[in-house]
Amino acid sequence: MALTYSPDSKEAWRSQGTSVLKCHLNFGHGDPTGSVLRSWRLGDADLIDARFAHMSVSRMREGEDDSLCLKLVRRGVLAVEHGGQVRRFKQGDLILVRGTSSVRQNFIEPAEVVSVLFSPESLKERGLRFDAHGYTVPDHESADVQAIAGMIALVADQNGDTSEKMRRRQGGQLLELLDLLIESPLALSRRRSGEATLFRAKRFIAQNLRNPELDVPLIAAAVHASSSQLTRLFRAEGQTLMRYLLDCRLTLAAELLQQIGVTRLQVGEIAYRCGFSSPTHFSRVFKERYGVSPKEAACASLMTSTDRRLVANQSV
Template sequence: MLNDPIRLVLTDESDSKDIWRHGSASAFRLNCEFSPGAPAGGSVDAWNLGRLDILDGRFAHLSLAPLADRGDTWLYLKLVTQGAMHIEQGRQARRIGPGEIVLVESSRPYRQSFDEPTGLIALRFPASALKERGLRHDLRNFITPDMSTADARAIGDLVASIAAQRGATSANMRCRQGDQLLDLIDLLIDDPAALMRARSGDATLFRAKRFIAQNLRSPDLTVSLIASAVCVSDTHLSRLFRAEGESVMRYVWESRLVLAADILKRNDKGRVQISDIAYRCGFSTASHFSRAFRERYGVSPREALAADGCEAATWFGAAGTHI
């Protein structure tokens, strides 16, 4: 993944093409070949969205192909915003026009060519990011979603909207945007077995924990509610959590206490009520919250709130909490 934003620009300078080739290879693992014509004016801006990289580029009179890489397999979502891109993989070949999307996997050789000035937004992410979600991640050939559907158009609009922000949002915001995009990828992949794969144990646990994190503040969070949200039985969900050495509700309470510890550590002393933290973390009463917190960390919430940074880090670190 990209650690820092990257910008490449093609100019009329004599060494511009060499700089572009080097940047394409080192940053994106892509081999660039120029064709007759004037590629000057081409540009690439790229930045990180958590587990994804996003690229906003302008290309003309060149082609790109993935370099051989023994590392992680990458998947790409490419949205053409203007002009056209020609893509070839195996026996498939297609022209991708404005508003169209193509998904392609780097482990199988492919080539994308730009014979005219073309705008392209691309997402790059490891195949493992889909695998752990129980989603299809081993594309045999490139996929072109049906852009006449409202879902596909909405995803395209979302990708374009995030690209327009140019990476100006916070790292936390970009990470959440990346997770949201990963969760939507399966809507673009036509795979009738996707729902069956999505019910694999690891994927079910992933979705259950995500649902818990999203609803942690609700006091009505129960095993039945969580199981229903991920489309499995209470018994099956409990079995999956037991395989990790804990019960569903123990995981819920532990997550709530971690959230509470984080709030206490980050809030200004005297500006927050313990009862407010209790309710924000899904506890029905402040007394229940205080008992559970003391049992977990060995101090009361009020003592933790009054502690200085080093003392708090010692308490929370000793209890195995990462905040």
Template sequence: MDSGFYETSWDGAPQGRPAWIDRVSTQGMSCRVDAYRSGASSFTFAGAGQTGIINVNLAWQSVSPATRCDASNWNGEHLFVKVVKSGTMSIEQRGQTTTFGPGDIAVVDPLHTFNESFCEPTRVSILRMPKSALRERGLRHQFAAICCPNPASADVVAVRGFVLNLASLAGHASDALLARLGEQCLDLMDVLVNDRDGPATGRTSAATVLRAKQVIARRIGDPELSVVSLAAELNISISCLTRALKASGLSPMRHAWAMRVEHAAQLLARAPQGAIQDVAYQCGFASAAHFSRAFKERYGMTPREYAASHKTSRGGAARPNVNGSPDSAG
């Protein structure tokens, strides 16, 4: 996901109309501007991990995905969550037109062609979310028509506030923070997209797997992590946990050890000479010897050899151990 910030604008003057239409087309959208009226318009884009943040200010124009467009935005693999901040937005899709005012939310699936019209100055914040991320979370990710979450729901109002807060940080917060907030926003999308009356078994299992992975990642340095403690933290039975993970081809502790070794490799690539034992403990290994065996099984070399190879590739000469003693985890 591109995390760069992009911004473009048009002051609404007639002479700038062709250039504005061209700039919109670079985003895979066809733009039609009212022949008699126009207003200041702009849009910004920023990445938030897997999620894209788009803020638009449009007046007296309509936009739709270009009919012949290779842009990845419109290949049907994303959903667009649109929150109207001011003005009015009308969306026509599959013969039905829905109008949205301030505070309203529209979830649009571009798998079906749509057209948006703005007949007055209108500000909209949009999140572009990959369907793959929603599938991983067991969430609904395909819509035959526009999804309109209930704006009177307290939960919907809370998530709308989170979405708008994330959108307001585009171009201001760090890429790392935006990515974290983007992931949290994906986790909250069940409030907007799931059918509360539909079957819950599939999404419950997927949610269990996701939550288990998140806990394992957070406790990667905890040597006390076990299936028992993991199930207790998730407030589910051990059998429920193992069954959900097994359905996804995972074993709780095998996944934990794999994540620990991968995290150790990242640390070793930039660790100073003599820090191998520290890395072992940071990644939840009870002993340097266990760490060395697990690491060699995964990468085909010892932690010391791996660290040395990365120092060589960076062009830095290995420094001697200041204590004059060899590392204990060869």
């Protein structure tokens, strides 16, 4: 959305600021025309690529939103006001801002800023807690911080044109990198809560489905938990860990079989891709789950994508 000379443009921008930025926009004395605001989802995060000029941005109300916003200044200067003090950030700087109305962002001259907004829920389920008030500035001399800034810039340059799966993974990666931006463990800490441990275990399983040797001890070690603790956490959700693993593998296999008309994957190859020890075992548990064999499921997929169109054409 671009700010134009239209009489209604400023009001539209204020509305957009409320819905996308979750902030209040105040226009200054200069000409804000040419300001641009674009946004798209990154899984559990939102990326906002914006160009601001002659305006200020602040939260609507204190305590309304406990989200975190990671900001990268790509061009120009961002002046952050908090506690009666103003600090200026230039190109390449990163700032981590808590959802608070006490922080005001001022854009006197045109500036380009990329913001990644993380929801409280996405932080909680990963065991992340941000205790600092106002905003925090990472060490800009750190190679890790520079690498994260480069990653954010690269994602912004993709304009949201990548697949939903890619964007979801990018958002997840940025969430996992948050703790590298804060040196003090008091500012950002990991709680070894059951919820966070369960989340990490499920993520590890999703990333390693192809490994046929996945078992409870291996997964527990990967998420720094005991086998008994992890077993209890999954049982509390109503299923065993290994049953959850099997369900994930079967779901992935069903998705691949739906694509078999395009990819021409053999059923045996799908079995190994999903971490099954043998095609025979895969076929047996797949039929138990879905009521048809993998080959029958693949034929049904081909029928949907090709034969049904032919049948429809013949009936006309």
